[in-house]
Amino acid sequence: MVNDHRTGRDDMSGLEDLYREIILDHYRSPRNRGELPVPPATRAEGFNPLCGDEIVVYLQLDDPAKGDDAVIDDIRIGGQGCSISQSSASMMSAAVKGHTVADARHLTRAFKAMMSIHEGELGGDGSESELDGDAAEVGEIALGDLDALKGVVKFPVRIKCATLGWNTLLQGFDDSGS
Amino acid sequence: MSSSTGLEPLDVTRIKADFPILGRPVDGHDLVFLDSAASSQRPTAVLEAMDRYYSEDHANVHRAAYALAERATNAMESSRRRVAAFVGAPSADEIVFTKNATESLNLVARSWGVANLRPGDVVVLTLLEHHANIVPWLQLAESHDVELRWIGLTPDGRLDLDDVDDLLRGASLLSVTGMSNVLGTVPPVAELAERAHAAGALVCVDACQSTPHTTTRVEDLGADFLVFSGHKLCGPTGVGVLWARSELLESMPPFLGGGGMILDVRTDGFTPAAVPHKFEAGTPPIAEIVGLAAAIDYLEAVGIDRITAHERSLTEYALESLPDRLGDDLTIFGPTDTEHRGGIVSFAFADIHPHDLSQVLDSHGVCVRPGHHCAKPLMRFLGVGATARASWYLYNDTSDIDALADALADAREFFAV
Known part of the structure; x- marks a missing residue:
């Protein structure tokens, strides 16, 4: 999971949990990086006022009128930021592409629960446990690499980095009227 | 460290011992605190002064006739005289206590600005400013159609003085930082003030970053307003200072309304108290004001000029040793x-x-600050979203900068592919 030169150091052990190799891979080679023509796509911007990070989410839904049943035909990520915010957005884009808005919302809730964010108005559906244990899927979407972000929860300051892309995705759903 | 200034070098080991937090390990590491630009640490003398005030002298100020309240009032007002002497203010009545420098700047904008600025009037700022010296003026631009003009920067982050006189022409106010909280740039405030006054503009100095590190004399700077905060100069959080020339304070309307800032209140109006109490509505942060005076005592006992010289030699050391150690990977x-x-x-x-x-x-265990440092216009000029920032004070020495270099070298290894 980690390079040899990054192991065997006591003072780095906490960091190894945060910077898993898969996270650094997404940071160095972000998936779905770029832009989509607006319109027909929609564009949403998210900021982390603490660190100045910025994420832009371009969304192309098959038919926004279908609301939560609309399918995410395409998604692109722009902006700049730290490895946690950028890799989380990259993983998110790979996870939700080709799935419905409803599934993406479901995954967002579950991801935030993994980050120890429990939103009363969204909660009550047991989403907290869905990413625990051996659960490989949330709703219809495969978890994939997202599990690697679990370590972020040990670094509370970085939770906002990890959730920036997800909040921007939700904003994109609102902007596109779905 | 040798000194070319003729001043006795600081005994940093002894100074460190004055700051309890610096002796506490963090996760098994010695604390290497390089974020004093955000907030400094406090010496025992400040903590004890505040503790003693609460243990022995506390009552509300300016209200009661009993001896305890008089002691509290005396503690606050002698602190006011202490602060006045610290910045060379001609009168203690020119010192207004606020909760922080941000509030001080808002006070200037909302009180002096609203009373004096008309649509089209000009306030001149610089690209070095902290948001605290930007947003209050942007608010005035929005609400009162005040025009903002910006002094730009040279590529190495100094103020571009070429068109300053054009920018100042017809301006009502120049509000400028005494030292950039991002780049450390020290603008030529006295020269700017002279040019601003020649153009008929007043001068406000955001001295948050300069007052803790260099001798501050409001007259030498040519300031009409000067603001700073307590927590950046070894004092407590929760107390800030506005100094302004007395005729300005006299003419300015009150900022916040309430108890303590009035002479008389009727059902159809009120008469404000005299300066400075006119600007100090509500119970002030008395213990923090006492702590601020203790911090000033501490710094002056060490010697502000010695602190300036010490930090300058540390900066020289950093500007030389960090690129030496880290090469082209480092951009300062x-x-x-x-x-x-x-x-x-x-x-x-x-x-x-x-x-x-x-x-x-x-x-x-190395504390540096990442981010935009509340200076987004400057970040845009630099073409970055964020920087990492290290800043030092009297309790830092070259070993802290070496620790930073070691940690940076390890970070490079950690993130290497």
Whole structure:
């Protein structure tokens, strides 16, 4: 999971949990990086006022009128930021592409629960446990690499980095009227 | 460290011992605190002064006739005289206590600004400013159609003085930082003030970053307003200072209304109290004001000039040793010589995002600040979203800068592919 030169150091052990190799891979080679023509796509911007990070989410839904049943035909990520915010957005884009808005919302809730964010108005559906244990899927979407972000929860300051892309995705759903 | 200034060098080991927090290990590491530009640490003398005030002298000020209340009032008012002497104010009545420098700047904008600025009037700012010296003026631009003009920067982060006189022409106010909280740039405030006054503009100095590190004399600076905060000069949080020339304070309307700032209140109106109480509505942060005076006592006992010289030699050491150790992976923003900068160094390193960098440094006990440092217009000028920033004070020495270099070298290894 980690390079040899990054192991065997006591003072780095906490960091190894945060910077898993898969996270650094997404940071160095972000998936779905770029832009989509607006319109027909929609564009949403998210900021982390603490660190100045910025994420832009371009969304192309098959038919926004279908609301939560609309399918995410395409998604692109722009902006700049730290490895946690950028890799989380990259993983998110790979996870939700080709799935419905409803599934993406479901995954967002579950991801935030993994980050120890429990939103009363969204909660009550047991989403907290869905990413625990051996659960490989949330709703219809495969978890994939997202599990690697679990370590972020040990670094509370970085939770906002990890959730920036997800909040921007939700904003994109609102902007596109779905 | 040798000194070319003829001043006795600081005994940093002894000074460190005055600051309890610096002796506490963090996750098994010695604390390497390089974030004093955000907030400094406090010596025992300040903590004890506040503790003693609460233990022995506390009652509300300016209200009661009993002896305890008089002691509290005396403690607050002698602190006011202490602060006045610290910045060379002609009168203690020119010192207004606020909760922080941000409130002081808002006071200037909302009180002096609203009373004096008309649509089309001009306030001149610089690209070095902290949001606290930007947003209150943007609010006035929105609500009162005040025009804002900006003094730009040279590529190495000094003020571009070429068109300053054009920018100042017809302006009502120049509001400028005494030292950039991002680049450490020290603008030529006295020269700017002279040119501003020649153009008929008043001068407000955001001295948050300069007052803790250099001798401050409001007259030498040519300031009409000067603001700073307590917590950046070894004092407590929760107390800030506004100094203004007395005729300005006299003419300005009150900012916040309430108890303590009035002479008389009727059902159809009120008469404000005299300066400075007119601007101090509500129970003030008395213990913090006492702590601020104790911090000033502490710094002056060490010697502000010695602190300036010490930090300058640390800055020289950092500007030389960090590039030596780390090579081309390190980009230091801002002036390259200590003539134009103080002890704040912002940098980019090895394409590692500042937030990630700071995380790895933290695992070594090294505290630096990542982010935009509340100076987004400056970040846009630099063409970055964020920087990592190290800043030092009287309790830092070259070993702290060496620790930073070691931690940076490890971060490079950690993030290497």
